[in-house]
Amino acid sequence: MSGNPLSLLEGVRVANVGAELFAESIRAQGGRAAQVDWKPPAGGDRQTAGIIERMSACDEANERAAERLQAARPTWIDVATAKDVIPGMQDRMILHSGPPIAWERMSGPMRGAVVGAILLEGWAKDEREAERLGANGEISFEPCHHHSSVGPMAGVTSPSMPVNVIENQAPPELGGGNRAYCNLNEGLGKVLRYGAYSPEVLDRLRWMREELGPALRATIRAMGGLDIKNLIARAIHMGDEVHNRNLAATATFIRMTMPHLADAVGDGKLVARAARFISGNDHFFLNYGMPSAKASLEAMRGVENCSLVYTMARNGTDFGIRVSGLGERWFTAPAKMPIGLFFPGFRQEDANPDIGDSAIMETLGLGGFVMGAAPAIVQFVGGTPAEALRATNEMYGITWTRSRDYTLPVLEFAGAPMAIDVRKVVETNVLPIINTGIAHRQAGIGQIGAGILRAPEAPFREALLALAEKMGV
Amino acid sequence: MSGNPLSLLEGVRVANVGAELFAESIRAQGGRAAQVDWKPPAGGDRQTAGIIERMSACDEANERAAERLQAARPTWIDVATAKDVIPGMQDRMILHSGPPIAWERMSGPMRGAVVGAILLEGWAKDEREAERLGANGEISFEPCHHHSSVGPMAGVTSPSMPVNVIENQAPPELGGGNRAYCNLNEGLGKVLRYGAYSPEVLDRLRWMREELGPALRATIRAMGGLDIKNLIARAIHMGDEVHNRNLAATATFIRMTMPHLADAVGDGKLVARAARFISGNDHFFLNYGMPSAKASLEAMRGVENCSLVYTMARNGTDFGIRVSGLGERWFTAPAKMPIGLFFPGFRQEDANPDIGDSAIMETLGLGGFVMGAAPAIVQFVGGTPAEALRATNEMYGITWTRSRDYTLPVLEFAGAPMAIDVRKVVETNVLPIINTGIAHRQAGIGQIGAGILRAPEAPFREALLALAEKMGV
Numbered sequence: 001m002s003g004n005p006l007s008l009l010e011g012v013r014v015a016n017v018g019a020e021l022f023a024e025s026i027r028a029q030g031g032r033a034a035q036v037d038w039k040p041p042a043g044g045d046r047q048t049a050g051i052i053e054r055m056s057a058c059d060e061a062n063e064r065a066a067e068r069l070q071a072a073r074p075t076w077i078d079v080a081t082a083k084d085v086i087p088g089m090q091d092r093m094i095l096h097s098g099p100p101i102a103w104e105r106m107s108g109p110m111r112g113a114v115v116g117a118i119l120l121e122g123w124a125k126d127e128r129e130a131e132r133l134g135a136n137g138e139i140s141f142e143p144c145h146h147h148s149s150v151g152p153m154a155g156v157t158s159p160s161m162p163v164n165v166i167e168n169q170a171p172p173e174l175g176g177g178n179r180a181y182c183n184l185n186e187g188l189g190k191v192l193r194y195g196a197y198s199p200e201v202l203d204r205l206r207w208m209r210e211e212l213g214p215a216l217r218a219t220i221r222a223m224g225g226l227d228i229k230n231l232i233a234r235a236i237h238m239g240d241e242v243h244n245r246n247l248a249a250t251a252t253f254i255r256m257t258m259p260h261l262a263d264a265v266g267d268g269k270l271v272a273r274a275a276r277f278i279s280g281n282d283h284f285f286l287n288y289g290m291p292s293a294k295a296s297l298e299a300m301r302g303v304e305n306c307s308l309v310y311t312m313a314r315n316g317t318d319f320g321i322r323v324s325g326l327g328e329r330w331f332t333a334p335a336k337m338p339i340g341l342f343f344p345g346f347r348q349e350d351a352n353p354d355i356g357d358s359a360i361m362e363t364l365g366l367g368g369f370v371m372g373a374a375p376a377i378v379q380f381v382g383g384t385p386a387e388a389l390r391a392t393n394e395m396y397g398i399t400w401t402r403s404r405d406y407t408l409p410v411l412e413f414a415g416a417p418m419a420i421d422v423r424k425v426v427e428t429n430v431l432p433i434i435n436t437g438i439a440h441r442q443a444g445i446g447q448i449g450a451g452i453l454r455a456p457e458a459p460f461r462e463a464l465l466a467l468a469e470k471m472g473v
Numbered sequence: 474m475s476g477n478p479l480s481l482l483e484g485v486r487v488a489n490v491g492a493e494l495f496a497e498s499i500r501a502q503g504g505r506a507a508q509v510d511w512k513p514p515a516g517g518d519r520q521t522a523g524i525i526e527r528m529s530a531c532d533e534a535n536e537r538a539a540e541r542l543q544a545a546r547p548t549w550i551d552v553a554t555a556k557d558v559i560p561g562m563q564d565r566m567i568l569h570s571g572p573p574i575a576w577e578r579m580s581g582p583m584r585g586a587v588v589g590a591i592l593l594e595g596w597a598k599d600e601r602e603a604e605r606l607g608a609n610g611e612i613s614f615e616p617c618h619h620h621s622s623v624g625p626m627a628g629v630t631s632p633s634m635p636v637n638v639i640e641n642q643a644p645p646e647l648g649g650g651n652r653a654y655c656n657l658n659e660g661l662g663k664v665l666r667y668g669a670y671s672p673e674v675l676d677r678l679r680w681m682r683e684e685l686g687p688a689l690r691a692t693i694r695a696m697g698g699l700d701i702k703n704l705i706a707r708a709i710h711m712g713d714e715v716h717n718r719n720l721a722a723t724a725t726f727i728r729m730t731m732p733h734l735a736d737a738v739g740d741g742k743l744v745a746r747a748a749r750f751i752s753g754n755d756h757f758f759l760n761y762g763m764p765s766a767k768a769s770l771e772a773m774r775g776v777e778n779c780s781l782v783y784t785m786a787r788n789g790t791d792f793g794i795r796v797s798g799l800g801e802r803w804f805t806a807p808a809k810m811p812i813g814l815f816f817p818g819f820r821q822e823d824a825n826p827d828i829g830d831s832a833i834m835e836t837l838g839l840g841g842f843v844m845g846a847a848p849a850i851v852q853f854v855g856g857t858p859a860e861a862l863r864a865t866n867e868m869y870g871i872t873w874t875r876s877r878d879y880t881l882p883v884l885e886f887a888g889a890p891m892a893i894d895v896r897k898v899v900e901t902n903v904l905p906i907i908n909t910g911i912a913h914r915q916a917g918i919g920q921i922g923a924g925i926l927r928a929p930e931a932p933f934r935e936a937l938l939a940l941a942e943k944m945g946v
Contacts, residue, residue, distance in 0.1 A: 237849040238711040238721045239882070248711045251724035258731050259749035268739035276732035375882035376710040385882055409712070409848035409858055410883060 041427045051465070052423050054473045058325070061305035065324050066401045066419050068299040069308075069364075071174035074292030076226040077167045079184075079217040083159035086147050086181050090159075092123065095144045097155025097357040098315025099330045102141065103134045107316030109195025109352050112443030113154030114139070116197030120205050121158050127197070145311055145322075148298070149181040150290045150357035153193035153439055153447075154316070157183050161205070162213025166228065166291040168299055175299030182291035184208050184216070187281040193356075194439045194446040215274045218264035219257050226256060228292040232366070233405050235285070236416070241374035242289045243358055243367030244381055244435040244450055249285035254278055290357065293364040300324050300419075307467055308400055309420040312363045312432065312455060316355035316439070319456055323422055323463045326470065331459035338436050340451015341382050350448055352441040359434050359455075365403060365418035368433035368452060369395040373408035381435050381450050391433050392417065398424040398432065422467065425460040514900045524938070525896050527946045531798070534778035538797050539874045539892050541772040542781075542837075544647035547765030549699040550640045552657075552690040556632035559620050559654050563632075565596065568617045570628025570830040571788025572803045575614065576607045580789035582668025582825050585916025586627030587612070589670030593678050594631050600670070618784055618795075621771070622654040623763045623830035626666035626912055626920075627789070630656050634678070635686025639701065639764040641772055648772030655764035657681050657689070660754040666829075667912045667919040688747045691737035692730050699729060701765040705839070706878050708758070709889070714847035715762045716831055716840030717854055717908040717923055722758035727751055763830060766837040773797050773892075780940055781873055782893040785836045785905065785928060789828035789912070792929055796895055796936045799943065804932035811909050813924015814855050823921055825914040832907050832928075838876055838891035841906035841925060842868040846881035854908050854923050864906050865890065871897040871905065895940065898933040 042048040083089050094117050096110060106114070115130040118139065124130035133139055144151050151157050163181045170176030183193075186204060190196040220226060231252055238248030254275070262271050278284050297310040306324035313320055320332040335353035342348070361367035371377055372392030375385035392408070395417040402415030420432055431454040438449040515521040556562050567590050569583060579587070588603040591612065597603035606612055617624050624630050636654045643649030656666075659677060663669040693699060704725055711721030727748070735744050751757050770783040779797035786793055793805040808826035815821070834840035844850055845865030848858035865881070868890040875888030893905055904927040911922040 234720075238713075240711075247707075248721050248724065251721065251728040254728045254731060255724040255752045258727060259745050259752055262735060262741050262745035262748050266741035268735050268741055268744060271741060271744060272732050272735035275735050279728045279732055378882075385885055409851075412858055 043429050051468045057305045058307040061303050062308055062400050065300035065303040065306040065308050068175040070404050071170040072296035072299050073169040074166050074228045074295045075169045076228055078165040079162050079213050082161045082163050088147050093140045095157040097151050098313040099318050099320030099332050101315045105317050107352050108442040109439040110154045110316045112195030113156035113192050116192045117156045117158040150294045150360050152358045153356040155357050166295045168295040178298050180291035180295035182287045185284045185287040190446040195443050196446040215265050219261040222260045222264040228288055239374045241367050241370045243361040245374050245377040246283050246285040253285050290360050293360040302327055307422050312359040313357045314354040321459045325467050331463040333456040333458040336453050338438050338451040338453040340449050342449035346448035350440050352439045362434050365416045368435045370416045373410050381452050397428050398430050422460045422464045426464050431455050516902050524941045525900055530778045531780040534776050535781050535873050538773035538776040538779040538781050541648040543877050544643040545769035545772050546642040547639050547701045547768045548642045549701055551638035552635050552686050555634045555636050561620050566613045568630040570624050571786040572791050572793030572805050574788045578790050580825050581915040582912040583627045583789045585668030586629035586665050589665045590629045590631040623767045623833050625831045626829040628830045639768045641768040651771050653764035653768035655760045658757045658760040661920055663919040668916045669919040688738050692734040695733045695737040701761050712847045714840050714843045716834040718847050718850040719756050719758040726758045763833050766833040775800050780895050785832040786830045787827040789825055794932045798940050804936040806929040806931040809926050811911050811924040811926040813922050815922035819921035823913050825912045835907050838889045841908040843889045846883050854925050870901050871903050895933045895937045899937045904928050
């Protein structure tokens with residue numbers, strides 16, 4: 001009567017049923033091993049390879065930065081109005097996703113979201129006037145990322161919107177105490193963040209501002225904070241990769257908040273409306289996960305000689321990264337096109353290039369990086385579970401460390417691949433995998449699918465060379 | 474711009490980090506393949522092997538029976554008082570888990586639960602009087618399974634308790650229309666079903682009877698039914714095996730019911746109490762999963778020549794099975810001891826033998842049978858994810874079919890191994906794996922851990938021979 005009976009299978013005759021699947025799985029994994037074609041470091045570029053070799057001072061810096069990332073303790077502490085809490089938020093300012101961009105270069109869904117926000121704020125009376133305002137310089141556009149914020153897809157955040165407030169409750173000596181902000185998730189389909197701005201979209205945003213936001217504020221204040229790191233860790237054990245699959249995280253969020261919501265709000269009808277809205281949205285948790293990743297990554301910004309990426313973001317036109325040792329500087333390239341599964345009636349040709357701050361999840365080492373532990377996601381973004389597992393294993397090759405808190409049961413509880421090192425990306429030519437929603441390329445339509453893509457290579461290479469130069473290599 | 478970018482990994486250099494884990498995984502799987510030591514059918518018992526060979530008439534019967542199991546559509550339709558809805562429930566009757574058993578042979582936790590139920594019903598004023606009543610024949614004890622019911626652990630169900638009502642909404646020609654019943658889950662630790670009956674246990678049961686049950690009744694009536702098959706399928710995609718791991722199922726249950734609970738109940742404080750109780754219990758969903766499995770399996774009871782198992786249950790003293798082609802007849806053996814992980818302060822020596830109707834989950838092909846898709850469960854029951862996957866693959870060898878609705882993402886969405894065939898169990902000597910909670914062997918204490926065990930072999934062999942005899946083989 002000792003040991004686990006599962007260990008006592010030796011000598012048991014195993015029938016064939018099911019073995020074919022296993023064989024496939026072995027072949028898939030074996031096949032991967034077989035195709036590890038050696039390629040010269042940095043794609044055969046001897047000069048770059050030499051530079052990387054001389055950047056060993058990054059190691060100690062990365063170790064210190066990664067320790068801050070490990071120590072991060074993102075906690076949901078409040079819901080507040082954007083203009084009251086987001087640092088530097090001003091009247092007639094609209095925050096957007098990705099690196100900086102002017103109206104002229106904005107993609108369709110980004111312009112659509114801006115029009116919607118202008119109408120919501122009452123700065124224009126109709127679409128035409130809103131477009132004119134957007135174009136004539138009367139609105140200041142700034143990246144969410146310049147204001148301790150993130151937003152999925154267009155990421156458009158205007159002054160009167162309610163935002164989640166996340167605080168990194170790590171000790172100050174480990175970079176803690178900082179806060180990050182994110183608007184509330186509207187659901188899928190015709191929603192502002194995908195570029196829709198019809199009356200139903202604006203009505204929903206008004207209700208979120210007037211009823212949902214205050215209800216959630218009362219809830220979280222009654223709770224005295226909710227540990228989002230713990231919630232994400234649990235959701236990963238339930239097969240979420242917490243970027244495009246937030247099913248378990250959203251359900252667990254509801255489980256943890258509902259008793260307090262009911263207590264704090266009191267009125268059963270209002271509780272029911274809030275519960276119905278949150279329950280009706282598989283992705284509601286995303287707007288807690290994103291600012292938590294942001295608050296975690298900000299803790300390792302600005303570490304001298306550090307070659308770790310603390311921002312990856314897209315505005316629908318450009319993809320950009322920022323590297324710890326290079327401060328606020330963006331390195332950009334044209335945004336690529338996600339490949340994926342489309343809702344009925346839409347197809348690849350309708351897709352807008354990659355958009356949104358949600359790649360902050362991959363920057364932390366979640367999303368596409370942990371797809372292997374979230375095999376059911378392939379039903380939403382395409383591919384197979386074996387490919388998802390392969391993707392996760394590949395990401396270990398470009399990350400500095402493994403998370404101590406986010407573990408992957410299917411890999412015997414190995415930590416998630418965490419903290420992208422620009423040196424490793426350039427050295428291995430392995431580019432970060434990102435799961436993403438797909439917006440229609442025209443304003444006013446909304447989400448049309450979800451898929452997967454690789455980050456473009458150029459920003460990583462340019463950042464590497466800039467860091468080398470700064471280090472005097 | 475076609476195909477999935479995950480498929481385009483050929484030629485990419487893969488770094489070594491993480492490969493060790495993969496190698497282990499391959500070795501684990503390869504190791505399993507290597508140890509498929511051939512053993513003679515039926516353990517070398519030529520007579521039994523010959524009987525099995527002559528039972529080919531089972532095939533057609535099993536096919537028909539399995540079709541009913543596939544078609545089952547268990548739906549939560551109501552919460553009612555046991556004596557009002559459970560067929561044959563009478564005053565001074567207590568239902569219990571497993572095969573029939575008299576007071577004299579009941580284990581400690583079973584007696585403890587009976588004492589608690591007698592006190593709850595007000596049939597005795599104290600523990601001593603309750604024990605006397607239990608012993609002197611004034612209470613009739615019958616298996617839940619004889620009354621279209623199931624109950625976890627002691628399974629004790631008394632007339633005034635609220636019960637979940639599950640209806641199999643398959644067409645009548647596929648065995649649909651039947652109902653199954655199960656009490657409500659009390660949580661872990663000191664609870665009636667693990668043999669505890671202190672005042673806090675009884676107070677909780679009274680609150681469940683007077684407030685929680687009616688609140689859930691109002692909820693499900695407002696909802697007009699909840700498709701439990703769909704909910705289980707989703708939970709499996711979120712890493713539950715829905716026997717000992719019900720985290721995702723419980724959270725999803727809360728997600729789906731809360732808006733209706735708030736609407737139907739109205740009073741925020743009462744909603745909060747109900748929500749807090751349900752949210753505080755990782756296993757709340759178990760008492761929906763079990764009657765759903767029961768309602769599904771009942772649809773294939775009594776099919777002539779059918780060698781599929783439709784009941785596996787334990788009362789803490791005996792383990793018993795029932796086979797479709799043999800009607801109501803039980804085949805029993807002494808209950809075995811689960812091996813597992815214990816709560817602080819308890820150890821293996823404190824454990825009671827295997828107890829509860831919850832093996833109905835494994836009978837359907839879930840629980841221990843799908844552990845491979847629920848790798849995080851090993852933190853609760855012991856073992857490793859690789860062993861869990863091996864267990865699932867082994868169960869394909871003793872089951873008749875694969876579920877069309879319950880699929881396992883990690884096995885590329887293969888259907889769960891479904892419907893145990895007594896012929897295959899005897900032929901292969903592979904015994905069903907059961908995940909289970911572990912009760913203290915003494916009355917009045919409660920749960921002390923959770924673990925895994927194998928069903929005993931004798932009932933399967935005896936049932937096989939009885940079926941062969943009935944078939945004239």
